[in-house]
Amino acid sequence: MTATLDESTVRPATGSAVRLAGVHKTFGAVTALRGVDLDVAPGEFVCLLGASGCGKTTLLNIIAGLDEPSAGELELSSGRPAVMFQEAALMPWLTAAANVELPLRLAGVSRKERKHRTVELLDLVRLSGVGGKRPHELSGGMRQRVALARALASALHTGNDTAGSSAPSLLLMDEPFSALDAITRDVLQAELLRVWRSTGAAVVFVTHDVREAVRLGQRVVLLSSRPGRVVEEWQVGDLPAAEEAETVAVINERLREVISSHAAA
Numbered sequence: 096m097t098a099t100l101d102e103s104t105v106r107p108a109t110g111s112a113v114r115l116a117g118v119h120k121t122f123g124a125v126t127a128l129r130g131v132d133l134d135v136a137p138g139e140f141v142c143l144l145g146a147s148g149c150g151k152t153t154l155l156n157i158i159a160g161l162d163e164p165s166a167g168e169l170e171l172s173s174g175r176p177a178v179m180f181q182e183a184a185l186m187p188w189l190t191a192a193a194n195v196e197l198p199l200r201l202a203g204v205s206r207k208e209r210k211h212r213t214v215e216l217l218d219l220v221r222l223s224g225v226g227g228k229r230p231h232e233l234s235g236g237m238r239q240r241v242a243l244a245r246a247l248a249s250a251l252h253t254g255n256d257t258a259g260s261s262a263p264s265l266l267l268m269d270e271p272f273s274a275l276d277a278i279t280r281d282v283l284q285a286e287l288l289r290v291w292r293s294t295g296a297a298v299v300f301v302t303h304d305v306r307e308a309v310r311l312g313q314r315v316v317l318l319s320s321r322p323g324r325v326v327e328e329w330q331v332g333d334l335p336a337a338e339e340a341e342t343v344a345v346i347n348e349r350l351r352e353v354i355s356s357h358a359a360a
């Protein structure tokens with residue numbers, strides 16, 4: 096079930112794109128999150144890493160306003176963040192361009208401005224030639240690019256819209272590339288980094304792939320196995336290539352420890 100966040104638990108963030116303080120979430124007898132503290136700076140790229148079932152999606156849903164915390168506080172600096180899921184979830188009856196345009200249409204952006212921004216965004220994800228095609232005519236990787244352009248349309252619009260043009264935007268991504276083959280994933284990871292650098296949006300990217308987290312993130316945040324809470328984090332932005340493999344090995348080892356301590360508990 097989805098719920099709308101209570102106004103009292105969501106406040107505009109001061110200086111952060113998103114800030115969570117002591118966020119708990121229970122589903123009946125199941126405690127999914129226990130006291131999560133997380134602060135994401137405007138324009139920062141943070142990867143949330145954790146074992147299956149540790150509460151990553153729950154956390155993202157709470158930030159997205161699709162679910163509400165049982166306790167704790169959430170602060171957001173922009174309006175509702177844009178979300179991109181594992182499956183592109185495009186409207187099958189709309190063309191790629193119309194899918195990208197949809198959040199702008201719903202936000203009441205003028206037709207001329209919508210058309211202009213849609214062309215720009217399709218160009219940004221290198222899909223300028225296929226705006227007129229419908230989702231079933233596109234490959235899985237192309238559909239995820241359309242989903243990325245649509246999420247950006249929504250994120251950038253919200254960012255511009257709420258507190259003036261300086262309001263940072265926030266993009267939430269829940270394992271968006273995990274259903275793709277390795278080569279397409281590799282290409283889209285590079286594309287995402289390029290797009291992130293050119294838009295300045297903050298990104299919270301959920302993955303259980305350590306290599307992906309280290310490649311994409313400026314910071315990797317490790318959640319414990321259920322109930323999830325932040326156990327450790329690493330600054331991994333601009334790592335020299337020689338240190339990347341070692342960092343992946345260190346984080347993998349820590350992830351294994353977290354999983355086995357949970358299994359032994």
Ligand SMILES: Nc1ncnc2c1ncn2[C@@H]1O[C@H](COP(=O)(O)OP(=O)(O)OP(=O)(O)O)[C@@H](O)[C@H]1O
Nearest residue numbers: 096122125127146147148149150151152153154321
């Ligand atoms: N709506 C719900 N009702 C009951 N339990 C739920 C609900 N949503 C999540 N859970 C439980 O909360 C825990 C965390 O789930 P969540 O989907 O957030 O984990 P995750 O880390 O994203 O997992 P994965 O990596 O496998 O997608 C799980 O034990 C799950 O069964």
